[in-house]
Amino acid sequence: MAEILDGKACAKEILSDIKAQVEKMTRKPSLAVILVGDDEASKIYVKNKEKTALELGFKSKTYRLEKNTTAQELKDLILNLNLDVDTDAILLQLPLPKHLKAQEFIELIDPKKDVDGFHPINCGKLLTDTNPYAISCTPKGVIKLLEKNNIEISGKHCVVIGRSNMVGKPLSILLLNKNATVTMAHSKTKNLSQTAKTADILISATGVSNLIKKDFVKEGAVVVDVGISRDSEGKIKGDVDFLEVSKVASHITPVPGGVGPMTIAMLMENTLELCLKNAKF
Numbered sequence: 130m131a132e133i134l135d136g137k138a139c140a141k142e143i144l145s146d147i148k149a150q151v152e153k154m155t156r157k158p159s160l161a162v163i164l165v166g167d168d169e170a171s172k173i174y175v176k177n178k179e180k181t182a183l184e185l186g187f188k189s190k191t192y193r194l195e196k197n198t199t200a201q202e203l204k205d206l207i208l209n210l211n212l213d214v215d216t217d218a219i220l221l222q223l224p225l226p227k228h229l230k231a232q233e234f235i236e237l238i239d240p241k242k243d244v245d246g247f248h249p250i251n252c253g254k255l256l257t258d259t260n261p262y263a264i265s266c267t268p269k270g271v272i273k274l275l276e277k278n279n280i281e282i283s284g285k286h287c288v289v290i291g292r293s294n295m296v297g298k299p300l301s302i303l304l305l306n307k308n309a310t311v312t313m314a315h316s317k318t319k320n321l322s323q324t325a326k327t328a329d330i331l332i333s334a335t336g337v338s339n340l341i342k343k344d345f346v347k348e349g350a351v352v353v354d355v356g357i358s359r360d361s362e363g364k365i366k367g368d369v370d371f372l373e374v375s376k377v378a379s380h381i382t383p384v385p386g387g388v389g390p391m392t393i394a395m396l397m398e399n400t401l402e403l404c405l406k407n408a409k410f
């Protein structure tokens with residue numbers, strides 16, 4: 130049976146270290162979260178982020194904007210937060226309502242306050258392995274979880290399924306920068322199960338529940354489940370058929386309690402790091 134990669138426990142340790150560090154700081158890290166509209170999942174995520182930030186002693190302010198907020202109103206808020214010396218980190222919760230184009234607003238955020246690492250400057254710095262101000266939280270959390278569990282990345286064949294800007298692409302680059310051989314697979318990949326089965330480390334980030342069956346996984350592979358979807362009863366499901374895949378994998382992340390808590394921990398770590406760098410600007 131596979132060993133569980135316990136993201137909840139790992140995140141708890143990281144958060145407790147951050148809290149200890151923040152206690153010693155006179156100027157506390159401050160996170161601004163912008164939530165536009167009333168997407169139910171986003172409302173829950175944002176509440177969790179705010180709660181965790183406050184528990185760590187951060188300053189946290191959430192800007193809840195109406196669904197029909199105009200592009201100009203959102204732009205003005207972001208530009209004001211860029212100028213606000215008391216704001217270290219800005220998070221624009223995605224997705225945005227349809228009339229607002231996410232990329233346009235991501236590009237308005239000061240890269241030095243871009244806690245998600247989504248700004249093209251930070252994506253470019255990630256690509257060139259030249260110290261981004263922040264690295265996208267979920268990919269960073271996946272790497273941390275592997276490293277904390279002493280799973281070697283260098284030289285391994287990693288197959289990443291899913292090519293989103295938020296997870297699949299940045300995660301593939303992070304793995305490459307850590308000397309993995311990386312295959313990026315996606316919805317148009319032919320023979321997905323055969324490709325997946327060549328992985329030493331298989332990472333699925335599609336949101337298609339039960340996509341990853343036992344026959345997708347090489348004996349002894351490490352399996353990381355980044356997928357989140359909900360079944361008909363509203364229960365959170367990952368991409369991986371956990372019970373079946375546990376029989377062949379060496380290590381596996383559960384959903385919930387795997388990558389999810391690591392994402393929040395990395396958001397907090399990024400906020401702290403931006404605050405510390407901000408003090409030096």
Ligand code: GUN
Pocket residue numbers: 220221222223224245266267295
């Ligand atoms: N929506 C779902 N996940 C994320 C995330 O990591 N960052 C932002 N900004 N929005 C999200």
